[in-house]
Amino acid sequence: MSHQPFEQWIFTVGELSSAEREKLNQHLEHCQHCRSLASAMADVENMFGDVAMIAPPAGFVERWTSRAKQANMLALEKRYQWQSLIMLVAVSNGIVFFLAGMFFILNRLFSSPADLLITILNRIFAYYASLQAVQLVTWTLLKVLFDMIPPIGWGVLLGSGMTGLIFWLILVRKLVYSPRRVRI
Amino acid sequence: MSENESLWLVEASKGDVDAFARIVEQYQKPVFNLCYRMLGNVEDAEDAAQEAFLRAFKSIRRYDPRRPFGTWLLSIASHYCIDQLRKKKAKGFSLDDEENSWRAPEASSPKPETVAIQREHQAEVQDLLTILNPLDRATIVLRYWYDYSYEEIAKTLNLSISAVKSRLHRARKALAEQWKAKESQEKILNVERARHESPAF
Numbered sequence: 001m002s003h004q005p006f007e008q009w010i011f012t013v014g015e016l017s018s019a020e021r022e023k024l025n026q027h028l029e030h031c032q033h034c035r036s037l038a039s040a041m042a043d044v045e046n047m048f049g050d051v052a053m054i055a056p057p058a059g060f061v062e063r064w065t066s067r068a069k070q071a072n073m074l075a076l077e078k079r080y081q082w083q084s085l086i087m088l089v090a091v092s093n094g095i096v097f098f099l100a101g102m103f104f105i106l107n108r109l110f111s112s113p114a115d116l117l118i119t120i121l122n123r124i125f126a127y128y129a130s131l132q133a134v135q136l137v138t139w140t141l142l143k144v145l146f147d148m149i150p151p152i153g154w155g156v157l158l159g160s161g162m163t164g165l166i167f168w169l170i171l172v173r174k175l176v177y178s179p180r181r182v183r184i
Numbered sequence: 185m186s187e188n189e190s191l192w193l194v195e196a197s198k199g200d201v202d203a204f205a206r207i208v209e210q211y212q213k214p215v216f217n218l219c220y221r222m223l224g225n226v227e228d229a230e231d232a233a234q235e236a237f238l239r240a241f242k243s244i245r246r247y248d249p250r251r252p253f254g255t256w257l258l259s260i261a262s263h264y265c266i267d268q269l270r271k272k273k274a275k276g277f278s279l280d281d282e283e284n285s286w287r288a289p290e291a292s293s294p295k296p297e298t299v300a301i302q303r304e305h306q307a308e309v310q311d312l313l314t315i316l317n318p319l320d321r322a323t324i325v326l327r328y329w330y331d332y333s334y335e336e337i338a339k340t341l342n343l344s345i346s347a348v349k350s351r352l353h354r355a356r357k358a359l360a361e362q363w364k365a366k367e368s369q370e371k372i373l374n375v376e377r378a379r380h381e382s383p384a385f
Contacts, residue, residue, distance in 0.1 A: 011356040040367070041360040044312065048328040051305050056216035056230060064234050065205045068241060072201065 003034055010038045189253070197244045204241045211237075211254065214330065215261045221325040222265035222318070224310050232268060236261035251339070258330070259340040262322045269318040315362050320355040323348060 006027045009016055016024065028035045108116050149157070189210065195203030215236055220229035240247075240260050247256055313321050322341055326332040332340065337348045 007357075008353075011353045011360070036364055037360050040364040041356060044356075044359045044363050045328070047305055047309060047312075051302065051309050053213055053217040053329060054220050054229075054306075055213045056233060057226065060212050060216070060230070060233070061205055061209045063230075064208050064237055065201060067234055068201045068204070068238055071238060071242075072199075 003031065006031070006034050007037065010034060010041055193244065193247075193253070196241060201241070204237075204244070207253075208237050211257055214254065215257055217329060218258055218261050218325060219265055221310075221313060221329060222262065222321060223268060224314065228268070232265050233261065236264050239264065255336060255340055258326070259342075262326070262340060263342075266318040266322060269321075312359055312362060315358060316355050319343075320351050320358075323351045324355045324359070327352060 006024055009020060009024050028038055105116075189207065192203040192206045196207065212233070216229055216233040219232040219236070220226065223229050223232055236257065240257055243260075247253070313324065316324060319341065323337055323343075326337045326340060334345045334348045334352075337343070337352075338345045341348070343351070
């Protein structure tokens, strides 16, 4: 005797149509196998319904709080350890590079001091020349700008700049001091 | 979720342990119950529930406020329990440790006979749940103890709705068959016992 689809329907949760339920009930009347399965399922469901939710042993929240605080401390210690390690590596590298550089410079100075001095002087003059060029370009641009924009334009520009600055300051203040909102 | 809980969550998201402790107080029972149904003993359930709350606290910034907080918590707890069960499977995990078994709830069962019946039912329920694999067990627990819909179970366990339906169907069938087998075994034992008992005077 075929028990399908009735066996399937017995274990389907709340999705049977009234016609299917009718057919299932008719089948259960004369099928011992399916009837025993349906009865077992009903027993299991009744038992699940009977057993209450279990509460944790007393002091659960206190135990969690101390565990969380301990975990926080451990995380903090770990972070400090990492920061110290990174600092140590950075400082060691700095010292190594500094010593290597000093050794290189001193070595060149002792082997050929004139060459080193000429190189240093050349660098200084080159930097000076670059700065002069930048200064010249800046002045020229400013002069052109001053000639191009009328005095009223300068007023508008300054006004909008100041307004932007005020808005920016307000925004920064709001973001820094207002708490982050979490909507639940 | 109440306004207070929202405020505690905001504080907890800034790292305030005491604020989250209030959340723990609110949700300790459902989370512990889930862990107990999944793991089968009080000690493991306590560990798992504590760990689940700790994980929730650490990842509170990743919590999506559009999702119900309880579902999110139960999702963390059920995934943790499933992982624990899978790890313990290789070690031959047993749920029959009498010392760690169910404790009577304090207020709901004042009479000793009620406690005894409940204890028996709890033991039977845990025996039944043991036959299910971790994911099927979680599906059944969420369905029967938390009255979750297919969609809620799917979201909690990261499954598709069709997977939830098929897991529920399979689990219910396994539970019914196990119950049926147990009943027939008990009937045979009773007949055997009656046969060996001396006739009454």
